[in-house]
Amino acid sequence: MNMKKTYPNYFWIVPFAIYTILFILPGLLGLIYSFTNWTIYSSTKSFAGLENYTNLLNDSLFKTGLKNTLLFALITTVFKNVFGFALALALNTKLKTKNLLRTVYFLPMVLSTLIVGIIFKSIFMPDTGLLNVFFSFFSTNLSSTDWLGNPAYAMWMVILVEIWRGTGYCMVIFLAGLQVISKDYYESATIDGANNWQQFKSITLPMMIPSLNVNILLSIINGLKVFDIVIALTGGGPGLSTEVLSTGIYKYMGNGALATGGAANIVLTLFVVAVFAVINGVFSKLEVER
Amino acid sequence: MNRQKRFFQGLALVGLWALSLLILLPLLLVVINSFKSSAEADAMNLLLPKSFMVENFKTVLTTGSVFRSLMNSALITGAAVLLSVILGSMAAFVFNRRRSSLNRTVYNYFLLGLVIPVQIITLIEILKYFHMMNSYQGIILVYVAIFTPLTIFLTYGAVSSIPRELDEAAIVDGCGALRLFFKILFPLLTPVIITSCITQFMFIWNDFQYPLYLLSDTKKWTLVLGIYGFIGQYSSDWNLVCAHILMSSLPVVIIYLSGQKYIISGMVSGAVKG
Numbered sequence: 001m002n003m004k005k006t007y008p009n010y011f012w013i014v015p016f017a018i019y020t021i022l023f024i025l026p027g028l029l030g031l032i033y034s035f036t037n038w039t040i041y042s043s044t045k046s047f048a049g050l051e052n053y054t055n056l057l058n059d060s061l062f063k064t065g066l067k068n069t070l071l072f073a074l075i076t077t078v079f080k081n082v083f084g085f086a087l088a089l090a091l092n093t094k095l096k097t098k099n100l101l102r103t104v105y106f107l108p109m110v111l112s113t114l115i116v117g118i119i120f121k122s123i124f125m126p127d128t129g130l131l132n133v134f135f136s137f138f139s140t141n142l143s144s145t146d147w148l149g150n151p152a153y154a155m156w157m158v159i160l161v162e163i164w165r166g167t168g169y170c171m172v173i174f175l176a177g178l179q180v181i182s183k184d185y186y187e188s189a190t191i192d193g194a195n196n197w198q199q200f201k202s203i204t205l206p207m208m209i210p211s212l213n214v215n216i217l218l219s220i221i222n223g224l225k226v227f228d229i230v231i232a233l234t235g236g237g238p239g240l241s242t243e244v245l246s247t248g249i250y251k252y253m254g255n256g257a258l259a260t261g262g263a264a265n266i267v268l269t270l271f272v273v274a275v276f277a278v279i280n281g282v283f284s285k286l287e288v289e290r
Numbered sequence: 291m292n293r294q295k296r297f298f299q300g301l302a303l304v305g306l307w308a309l310s311l312l313i314l315l316p317l318l319l320v321v322i323n324s325f326k327s328s329a330e331a332d333a334m335n336l337l338l339p340k341s342f343m344v345e346n347f348k349t350v351l352t353t354g355s356v357f358r359s360l361m362n363s364a365l366i367t368g369a370a371v372l373l374s375v376i377l378g379s380m381a382a383f384v385f386n387r388r389r390s391s392l393n394r395t396v397y398n399y400f401l402l403g404l405v406i407p408v409q410i411i412t413l414i415e416i417l418k419y420f421h422m423m424n425s426y427q428g429i430i431l432v433y434v435a436i437f438t439p440l441t442i443f444l445t446y447g448a449v450s451s452i453p454r455e456l457d458e459a460a461i462v463d464g465c466g467a468l469r470l471f472f473k474i475l476f477p478l479l480t481p482v483i484i485t486s487c488i489t490q491f492m493f494i495w496n497d498f499q500y501p502l503y504l505l506s507d508t509k510k511w512t513l514v515l516g517i518y519g520f521i522g523q524y525s526s527d528w529n530l531v532c533a534h535i536l537m538s539s540l541p542v543v544i545i546y547l548s549g550q551k552y553i554i555s556g557m558v559s560g561a562v563k564g
Contacts, residue, residue: 006457007388008467012381012396015438022435023403026416030409087306095303103550104310107317110546112496112514115535118521119316122528128333130319164312172554225407228498232518246499253411262411269407276405 027269034263040256052263062264064240065248068155069268072162072244073223079163080219081212084170089204091171092178102175106168113165117232120161124148124233148234151241158233158242162226170215177211178204213283220275224268324532331529346533350520356537358509359516363538366426366501366512367494370433371487377434378441378486379479383471385442386449387457397446403439410503417504429504433494441486448482449475484552488545492553495542513538 034052036045056062087105091098108116123130126146136143147157185203194202227246230236236243236251243251245268252261315336323331324346326339350356385397413432414423422428452475460470476483501515508519517534524530546553 003388006461006467006470007384009384009393011384011467011471012393015377015381015400015434015442016396018377018431019400019403019435019438021416022413022432023408024399026409026413027406029412029415033412090302090306093299093302095299095306097303097307101306101310103547104313106554107313107543107546110492110496110542111539112498112517112542114496114498114514114518115539118517118531118535119320122334123316123319125334128335130315130335133335164316168313176554221405231498231502249410250503253414258411262409265407265409265411269409272407273405 030262030265033259034266036259038259038262040258045259048259052259053267055260056263056267059260061240061243061248061251062245065243065245065264066267068242069224069226069244069246069271071155072159072226073220075159076162076166076223077216077219080166080170081215083163083167084215085174085208087167087171088174088178092175102171105171108165109169113228114232116161116165117229120157120164121148121233124157149238151238154234154238154242158230161233162223162229165229166219166222170219173211173215174208177208181207209283209286213279213287216283217276217279220279221272224272224275320532320535323528324536326529328527328529331527331532334528343529346529347537350530350533350537355508356513356516356534359511359513360538360541362426362510363495363512363514366430366433367491369426369430370437370494371490373430373434374437374441374490375483375487378438379445379476379483380471381438382442382445383449383475386446387454397442400439400442403436404443408436414503423504424506424510426510429500432500432504433490437490437493440490444486445479445482448479452478481552484549488549488553491545492542 033045035048035050037048037051038045091102091105095101124147126132126144126149129147131147132143132145135145145153148154181204185207186199189199189203225246226244227250230242230244230247231250234242236247245264249261249264249268252258252264319334319336322336322338323334325342325344326346327341327343330339381400385393417423417428417432420428422431456474457470460474465473495512496514497512498514498518501512502518505511505515511519517531517538520534521531
């Protein structure tokens with residue numbers, strides 16, 4: 001069999017070209033342009049060294065954005081995984097209607113993030129929103145809060161909505177992980193007299209490390225890239241209080257500060273790659289130790 | 291012991307359904323308010339509407355150009371998913387079957403796309419250069435560039451499970467490379483193809499960021515972007531906003547409910563990429 005003829009390289013040349021031109025090339029150009037003074041108003045680009053990056057360090061939009069992005073990625077990852085794991089454990093039993101419950105808990109992931117944001121924007125409305133109507137049964141103080149309009153709360157509300165949206169996804173991955181654990185382990189552990197907690201600690205938890213790896217990685221990376229939910233809920237406001245890196249990039253671009261936005265995008269990329277490397281490293285070590 | 295166990299199971303069931311209200315109530319809120327009058331929907335509460343205003347949907351259909359955006363969403367999503375899946379699986383097939391050093395390098399080069407975020411500002415410059423900003427081709431090809439790595443990654447594993455003898459038999463029988471792939475391999479890859487189709491469909495259909503950046507002409511707007519524009523116009527008419535949301539979410543929800551098995555397995559295998 002002629003390998004070259006049976007498995008010809010022209011099978012990958014078209015996607016290779018599309019991917020190179022529309023994914024890799026923007027990446028490389030973005031990196032190069034982030035060292036220039038490129039703006040929407042300048043027709044030429046000249047070398048500016050690290051100026052864009054040092055400017056970013058003094059720019060409040062970037063500083064707030066970076067801080068909020070890290071906060072968002074970290075907090076949502078923790079809660080989505082804790083809640084998702086708990087739900088997966090609860091729904092991996094012989095409960096009636098467990099399939100229906102799984103369907104319900106995953107449902108938010110099916111909707112557009114923008115739509116989820118709009119729904120919660122209405123729920124968080126200060127006077128008539130569902131949340132404050134609910135709170136009005138308990139305390140007038142609480143129920144008069146403008147949740148998205150107050151810089152002290154707004155970012156936390158965005159985080160809350162993302163946890164609402166993303167917990168079902170973590171649950172599904174955990175469920176898949178739980179289902180491949182062989183029942184034999186639990187049976188022999190029961191025979192050996194291990195109680196539920198011991199079984200959980202010595203069987204379930206170690207066997208779930210691969211799922212945990214996937215979930216933490218995806219939650220953090222998607223958390224770092226967050227955009228839609230912020231635009232839908234607050235648009236970055238009030239003030240700069242809910243700006244994240246991606247909304248910052250959008251605003252730099254809107255202001256014509258292209259190289260600055262590009263530099264911010266490179267910073268985002270560095271964070272994503274670093275997180276990917278660190279977490280994969282930690283988990284591959286964990287799996288070896290297991 | 292057994293009775294105690296059953297009691298706790300019952301308790302867990304009640305608890306889990308109570309908890310599911312946290313998911314269901316916000317969604318119910320949209321359904322209920324989409325049938326209300328504008329004044330009633332002002333409060334956005336869970337009270338049933340006094341009379342069911344089916345006109346809301348008609349209003350949205352006529353003023354919100356829902357039909358047009360639906361067509362745009364269908365065209366963009368359909369074309370992007372189709373291209374990514376066909377091109378990606380062809381590439382994965384060759385990468386898997388013929389592991390020359392070139393092929394292995396190109397395969398790894400594609401996998402970079404699974405991790406690295408898109409550099410949006412320079413992407414726009416490149417699209418402008420090719421006169422593809424604000425065009426269907428532009429956004430479709432961008433999605434193809436973003437998602438081909440995922441398709442390649444997913445199908446690469448599935449190709450391994452198909453015996454090589456099948457290829458040899460087909461070649462002996464006089465099949466060319468293209469016929470071998472489309473007549474023999476592609477049908478056998480159906481499960482993973484459906485999985486990657488659905489995962490990508492759900493992302494692209496629901497995506498907001500790329501249409502926002504790449505499509506400025508309202509005539510080319512997708513449903514999600516349409517809602518965004520609609521809100522700017524009718525922010526006080528929550529009933530219409532809800533009706534719009536309901537209509538544009540229905541297709542994905544139906545696909546989700548009917549293709550759940552594939553979606554979940556797609557999510558899982560897609561997630562293994564980490």
